[in-house]
């Protein structure tokens with residue numbers, strides 16, 4: 459058994475055992491799912507001030523310490539999900555031709571440099587999957603002096619990317635194609651190193667599957683947007699994941715991406731208003747219709763929120779074809795919404811503790827799939843979280 463298979467199996471057992479604490483929809487819950495099974499946890503959550511919640515959301519280590527009192531398995535879950543930084547193969551700030559970073563947003567440039575710095579050099583042509591404007595490809599072409607093929611679906615991006623590469627004199631060729639189309643498999647060849655920086659859900663999975671089928675020498679991907687999949691539920695790749703009891707919905711798969719980023723006061727206030735309005739309207743519609751299921755309402759123009767809760771309810775009711783009677787006590791339902799918002803925040807705090815572990819379950823599934831296909835796999839981070847929270851790389855190369 460490989461180290462990843464061991465870790466995956468232990469993580470799988472614990473995530474399955476603890477699923478009542480993360481596999482649910484906070485919006486749809488009237489009370490904590492553990493209200494009766496774990497009253498001490500519920501009491502502790504209710505005792506937290508909004509500032510406590512905000513502080514703990516920013517400090518995972520402190521959150522785990524606090525939650526471990528009620529969920530003793532949590533430290534082990536986190537230990538299993540802890541991965542090392544990948545060793546640097548080259549410098550993070552190598553000497554590169556001037557002008558290479560023109561038009562590349564600062565954080566993306568840092569990601570691209572960090573990604574390049576941990577890539578082993580096989581001196582093979584590169585295939586850049588879901589390339590966007592080929593920012594990563596630019597650095598690969600300039601640093602390794604090897605040919606890059608950049609596949610991207612959006613024509614405007616391929617045109618912009620090709621034009622920039624030509625101006626910089628880089629050996630890059632853009633291919634405008636749908637990564638899922640059967641013809642796109644023809645750009646994947648055995649004598650290549652395939653890379654994908656932040657290719658969403660099925661896009662990086664399909665790359666791994668095709669690379670394995672073609673016996674391509676090496677592939678390095680940093681996964682993101684695990685929920686962007688074509689099936690309704692997650693389709694496990696590896697044998698251990700196929701035997702897991704976990705069934706992951708798109709809602710579950712969104713979880714790793716919901717790690718909170720530090721938001722300013724204005725953004726926080728806007729979120730409070732919108733979410734509490736939505737929850738207040740939901741409480742009202744449940745009362746009026748007797749229907750206990752959460753009623754989701756489409757995206758709202760932010761300007762409408764400024765008109766107050768009653769106007770929001772009238773708009774939401776019109777969207778859902780619901781008649782609102784006269785004499786509704788809107789202040790009451792607004793208060794209900796605000797109370798629900800505070801509960802939802804505290805449920806999200808508990809789910810927060812499982813975000814990275816669930817991400818690692820998904821990452822280990824991919825790693826095990828590649829191991830089983832005969833690849834030597836390493837999993838680690840390629841940059842720190844402030845550069846991008848999607849900072850995991852799976853590197854696989856054919857065993858010799």
Ligand SMILES: C[S@@+](CC[C@H](N)C(=O)[O-])C[C@H]1O[C@@H](n2cnc3c(N)ncnc32)[C@H](O)[C@@H]1O
Pocket residue numbers: 566587588589590591592593609610611612615635636637638654655656657658661
């Ligand atoms: C999150 S972006 C990452 C882009 C680039 N790798 C980067 O890190 O800057 C994902 C890219 O995948 C492209 N994409 C989405 N669906 C695709 C498909 N079916 N085939 C090829 N590219 C696709 C998008 O247009 C987008 O440029």
